[in-house]
Amino acid sequence: MKLISLLDHLAAAPADQSAAPRRAVLRQVGSAALAALPLGLGASLPAAADTKDTSYDAVTQLLLLERLQRALYTRALAAPGLIPLTQLADFQRLRLHQDQHVAFLTEALQAAGAIVPTEPAFDFSGRRGVVTNPVLFPNVLSNFDDFLALAQQLEDLGVRLYKTQAFNITNDSQLLKAVLRIHAVEAQHSAHVRSLRRGRGVAVKNWPSDTDAAIVRPAAAQVLTTAATGGEENPIQNLKAGMPIPFANFLLIRDNTAVRDSALSEAFDEPLTTTVAQAALNLFV
Amino acid sequence: MSDTSRSVVSDSPPLAQPLYAPIKRRSFFMYAGATAGATALALVGCSKESDPVVTDGPTSLGAGDVGVLNYAYALEQLEAAFYAKVKASTVAGFTADETAYFADISDHEAIHRDFLKAAISRDFSGRLLPELTFNFDTIDFTKRVKAASDTKLGVLDAAKAFEDLGVAAYNGAGKLLKVPAYLVIAGQIVSVEARHVAYIRNLLVPGSFAADDQVEPASGLDKTLSPTEVIAIAQAFVVQQLDASSVGQ
Structure with a gap:
């Protein structure tokens, strides 16, 4: 198949390895190897490090995400009248899962001898704790639709971020397996929040x-x-800039039904870069 | 497979392949492409028992990464065949919304199946699991949900069973993959499957998404099953006997 030779040819191009030396050391973090490292490695890495591509970075970034989600559901459950009675149990379950994920990731850091970051004060208005800043997310804790929209985006972000970070902890099989299991839970959360929004006319x-x-x-x-x-x-996946995969030739759809472009984009959730994820998380910190 | 040595791609190239940061910022097809190149770098002899070969005995899914990919391919074949049959059936009591969503899911599963087929064909030439045939005699495709007096599963009951099984399978198989690029691809597929699970569970019992029989109540971690556990369950619907004992080994 012509496509295959294209892919192989592309893969033969030299990869940029400029970041490799740092990673070669740091990706061990999260395993027991950390305890043997000189200096407190966690202390040498600021919480908002530019790259989030080591296993330590991966776990701390996921912890920030889970804490943010837990805080959102905790405050929403505490906001009088925000969540309809019929949906209270749903959000109690979501909150419980996020709480469990926070505990798990915290334990993973502690077990590795790494420093557990302090939980920041979250501000769901997007003003980042400064009252004169503009409100980016109005009525999140007073209007159910606005709350659901934010919840959906954070859950979708979570699904994508776990996908990305699983890639960064492949050196630790047990941690990897647990992170993959959390990943699937986040996807179920997102799907449910999306159901609730559809039920409300979105x-x-x-x-x-x-x-x-x-x-x-x-x-x-x-x-x-x-x-x-x-x-x-986007239903188009590029081999590289300007060179889209010819899906119509690539996929061997045999059921005599045309597959929609939107189905092609729906069928795969995408990962995202840790930098974009961090920028989004920082909106609430 | 004979003992004569031949060059094939390795099941498990070393993790030190230059696959990391530069590549994971691109689309998933990039990973697949990069992997093909990376694996081609590590030429090794193929082991006797790692190929899926149809013989009189069970069909082995294979060992190593190709085994995991064939395992996923077998499950996607199963799901795709099931939903294609749902799509072609008139299910009593399906709302227009449900009919449309099941058509969506049918498309997703067909795409997953064909994507995996193409990926395995490209990276592990000659080691693709054959197309399977299925027996859905225990499912009544005209029924939305099984009634207490029914002996066959309804469409929603079967869909829940297949999706639960698929997600638990991916959850358990991810760590078996040696090539990180395949892990990302599996992740891109499994989260869509998990969305299917939540949708179908909520149709059966509103609010039963991520319930305690799917997500372990003590840990908040999703259910996970090993390849042999999954295939033992799936086998009831597959005509060919499958052997998952070497998947990921």
Whole structure:
């Protein structure tokens, strides 16, 4: 198949390994190897390090995400009248899972002898704790629809971030397996929140689709949308810039039914870069 | 397979392949492409028992990464065949919304199946699991949900069973993959399967997404099953006898 030789040819191109030396050491973090390292490696890595591509970075970034989600559900459950009675149990379950994930990731860091970052004070308005800053996410804790929209984006972000970070902890089989299991839970959360929104009249599927109604955000909050679903709508996967995969030839659809472009984009959730994820998470810190 | 040595791609190239940061910022097809190149670098002789070969005995899914990919391919074949049959059936009581969503899911599973087929064919030439044939006699494709008096499963009951099984299978198989690029591809597929699970569970019992029989109540971790456990369950619907004992080994 012509496509295959294209892919092979592409793969033969030399990879940029400029970041490799640092990774070669740090990706051991998260395993027992950490205890043997001189100096407190955790201390040498600021929480907002530029790259998030080591296993220590991976676990701390996932911990930040889980803490953020736990805080959102905790405050939403505490906000009088925000969540309809019929959905209280759903969000109690979501909160419980996030709480368990926080505990798990905290334990993983502790077991590795790494420093557990302090939980930041989260601000779901997007003002980052400064009252004079513009509100980026209005009514999150007073309007159920606004709350659901944010919950969906954070869950979608979570699905994508776990996908990315699983890649960074492949050196630790047990941690990897647990992270993959959390990943699947996040996807179920997202699908449910999307169901709830659809039940309230929003055009949205249980999986990111190009037919989903856009969640409109101010420009300063756009990075959240990018992190949650940016790129999901695109049915075209590029071999490299300007060279799309010829899906029509590539896929051997045999059921005598045309497959929609939107199905092609829906069928695969996408990972995202840790940098974009961090920028989105920082909107609430 | 004979003992004569021949060059094939390795099941498990060393992790030190230059696959990491530069590549994972690109699309998933990039990973697949990079992997093909990386694996081609490590030429080794193929082991006797690692190929899926149809013989009189059970069909082995293979060992190493190709075994894991064939395992996923077998499950996607099963799901795709099931949903294609749902799509072709008139299910009593299906709403227009449900009919449309099941058509969506049918598309997703067919795409997963064909994607895996193409990926295995490209990276592990000659070691693709054959197309399987299925027996869905225990499912009544005209029924939405099984009634207490029914002996056959309804469409939603069967869909829940298949999706639960698929997600638990991917959850358990991810760590068996040696090439990180395949891990990302599996992750891109499994989260869509997990979305299917939540959707179908909520149709059966509203609010039963991520319930305690899917997500372990004590840990908040999703259910996981080993390849042999999964194939033992799936075998009831597959005409060919499958052997998953060497998957990922």
